[in-house]
Amino acid sequence: MEPGRVVVEVKDLCKRYGPTEAVRNVSFSIPENCIFGLLGPNGAGKTSIIEMIEGIRTADSGLIRVAGLDPARNGRQVRQIIGAQLQTTALHDKIRIREIFHLFASFYPSPKKEKDVLEWVGLTDKSNCFYQSLSGGEKQRIALGLALIGNPQVVFLDEPTTGLDAEMRLQLHKLILQIRDEGKVVLMSTHYIEEAEKLCDVVGILQLGALKAVAPPQEIILMGKVDERVRVAFCQTVETSSLERLGGVSRVNRENGRFVLSGPDAARIAVSVTSFSEAQANQIEDMKISHATLEDAYLELTGTESK
Amino acid sequence: MKIIWRLMWVDLLLLMRVPLSLFFNIVLPLAFFGFYAGFLHNAKGPAAGGLMMRLITLGALSNGLFGLSINLVVMRERDILRRYHLSPISASHVIASRLIANYAMFLMVALLELAVTQAVFSLQIARVLPQLLLLLSLGYLAIAGIGFVIASIVNTAGEAQVCNQVTFFALLFLSGISVPLAVLPRILQAAAGFFPSALMIVGADEVLLHPGSPLASWPEMISLAIFSIVTFAVATLMFRWEKEAKVTRRDRLRTAIVLIPLILAGVWLNGTKDFMQRVQATSENSSTPQPK
Numbered sequence: 235m236e237p238g239r240v241v242v243e244v245k246d247l248c249k250r251y252g253p254t255e256a257v258r259n260v261s262f263s264i265p266e267n268c269i270f271g272l273l274g275p276n277g278a279g280k281t282s283i284i285e286m287i288e289g290i291r292t293a294d295s296g297l298i299r300v301a302g303l304d305p306a307r308n309g310r311q312v313r314q315i316i317g318a319q320l321q322t323t324a325l326h327d328k329i330r331i332r333e334i335f336h337l338f339a340s341f342y343p344s345p346k347k348e349k350d351v352l353e354w355v356g357l358t359d360k361s362n363c364f365y366q367s368l369s370g371g372e373k374q375r376i377a378l379g380l381a382l383i384g385n386p387q388v389v390f391l392d393e394p395t396t397g398l399d400a401e402m403r404l405q406l407h408k409l410i411l412q413i414r415d416e417g418k419v420v421l422m423s424t425h426y427i428e429e430a431e432k433l434c435d436v437v438g439i440l441q442l443g444a445l446k447a448v449a450p451p452q453e454i455i456l457m458g459k460v461d462e463r464v465r466v467a468f469c470q471t472v473e474t475s476s477l478e479r480l481g482g483v484s485r486v487n488r489e490n491g492r493f494v495l496s497g498p499d500a501a502r503i504a505v506s507v508t509s510f511s512e513a514q515a516n517q518i519e520d521m522k523i524s525h526a527t528l529e530d531a532y533l534e535l536t537g538t539e540s541k
Numbered sequence: 542m543k544i545i546w547r548l549m550w551v552d553l554l555l556l557m558r559v560p561l562s563l564f565f566n567i568v569l570p571l572a573f574f575g576f577y578a579g580f581l582h583n584a585k586g587p588a589a590g591g592l593m594m595r596l597i598t599l600g601a602l603s604n605g606l607f608g609l610s611i612n613l614v615v616m617r618e619r620d621i622l623r624r625y626h627l628s629p630i631s632a633s634h635v636i637a638s639r640l641i642a643n644y645a646m647f648l649m650v651a652l653l654e655l656a657v658t659q660a661v662f663s664l665q666i667a668r669v670l671p672q673l674l675l676l677l678s679l680g681y682l683a684i685a686g687i688g689f690v691i692a693s694i695v696n697t698a699g700e701a702q703v704c705n706q707v708t709f710f711a712l713l714f715l716s717g718i719s720v721p722l723a724v725l726p727r728i729l730q731a732a733a734g735f736f737p738s739a740l741m742i743v744g745a746d747e748v749l750l751h752p753g754s755p756l757a758s759w760p761e762m763i764s765l766a767i768f769s770i771v772t773f774a775v776a777t778l779m780f781r782w783e784k785e786a787k788v789t790r791r792d793r794l795r796t797a798i799v800l801i802p803l804i805l806a807g808v809w810l811n812g813t814k815d816f817m818q819r820v821q822a823t824s825e826n827s828s829t830p831q832p833k
Contacts (some may be wrong), residue, residue, distance in 0.1 A: 328554075
C-alpha cells in the first residue's frame, strides 16, 4: 500500500432509529498509518458509525469504502481485513484463553501467531485460564488481541478504555500506538478528550450525529478560537481595571483569589503582567500559563458547558 | 472447512465442560436407557428393540430442541454471536459446527445404546446398523432443524424455552413415545406422517421388523431428508447475530412457508399405500414387549 493512501472513506452517511436521527451526513476519510478518533458524548453516534463501517449495521444512505470495498456488499471480504473491538466483548465462560485465540485465528486467511498476540497483550501466563476467571482489564486486552489476531489492515476500537483504571488505560494507550506504528489504520471512539488528544492523529468531533470538525487535535484547538489564560496572584492589591488595560488581555476574571487574564496569546499576556509588576513594584506571588486544550476547543465547538 | 472444524471442536469442549449439558445429553438418556434395559432384560426381539428406539428418539428430541436451540439463543442474548459476526464467518459456519458437535454427542450415546440393545435383547442390530444409523441421523437432523428454526424466530431465551417445550411435548405425544399410536384416533395416527419423531420411530421399527430389506423405511427417510433440508435452509436465512435485531411478525409469517413442503411430504407419506399399516405395526411393536 502506498503511503498516504486513503483506507477508510465515509461520505454523507446517515442512519435513523425510528424518529431519532443517529447519524447525519457524516463524511471523513482515513489514510494509512493514522489513528482517527471519533470524539463525542454518549449517544453522539460514534458506535453506529463504527458498526456501519464494520458492516454489521446497515446505513440508510451514504457511501462507505474500506480498502475500496463496500462493507454492505462485500461483508465477508471486509471482515477479513479488519479487526474490531466492541464496547463490551462477551465470550463463553468455559473457554480457555489459548482456545479463544486458536479459534479466532482459524477464521482469517493469514493470521498472526497466537503466541505473539498473547505475549503482546501480556496474557501469556493466563493462556490456560478460563475466560470467566479474568478481570475486566484482562477481558479488554483479550478483546484487543482478538481485534489483531487476523493481522488486519484496519482496526476498530470502540471506547477501548472505558471502565479501566488509570494504569490499565496507560497500558492500552501504549498498545494502541504500537498498532499504528505497525502501519495499520486505527479508528477509535472515545468520550475521553485527553485520550483523543494524546493518541489520535486526526479527531472528528461528533455531536447529535453530526460531525462538527475533522482535523488533527492542534488544528481543532485553533479552530475553537479559545483564548489562552494566565493565572496570576500579586503580593499587594491590584485593581481589575488596571489589568484589563494590559496588552494582549481581552478579559479578566477572579478565581480563587487569583486573576485569570484571557487573550489569544498567553506569552504576550505574561510579558505584559511582568512589566506591570515591575512598574508597580508589586511582586508576582504566583503565575501559571494555560494554553488552549482540545477540551477547551471541544467545549467551544459543541457549545457544551462542561463534559 | 477449517472454520467449521475449529468451531465444532470448541462447541464440543464447551458441551463437555458444562455439567448441565453433560447431564442432559449423556447421563440422563443413558440412565433412562439403563432403567428400561434392566426392567425388560428378559424381553427378546424387535418389540424390545422398538422400545429402545423410542428412548433414542427421546434423546434426539432433548438434544435437538433443548441443547441446540436454547444454547444458540443464549449465545445471541449474551452477545457472543455478535463477536463472531465481526470475524469473516457466516451463519452456515455457526449452524453447521453446532449441529456436528451436538450430533456427535447424540451419535455417541445412540451407538452405546444400540450396543446395549444388541447385547441385552439378543437383537441382530449389527446387521441393520447402516440403515438404522442413516434413519436415526436423518431423524436427528430433522429435529435439530426444527430447533434451529425456533432459535431463529424467538427473541429471548424465555421465548425459546416456551416454544421448545410446546414442540417437545407435541413431538413426544404424536410420535408414539409416550402413548402408542394405535390407541390414538385415526386422524392423529395420520398426523404421525407430519412429525419427524414419529417418522424416526416408524422407520426404525420397520428396519427392525424387516432386517433383510435394506430399504424398508425409504419413505420415512425421504420425508426426514425433506424436513432437514427445508428447516436448515430457513434457519440459515433467518439467522440473527444480534439480540437487537428483533424478529418481526412478518418474519415469523415468512418462516411459516417452511410448513408447505413439510405438509406436502406428510400428505405424500399418508398417500403411500402402506403408511397406516406401518404405523399400526409400529404401535403394536411398542406395546408388546413382555418379560419372559
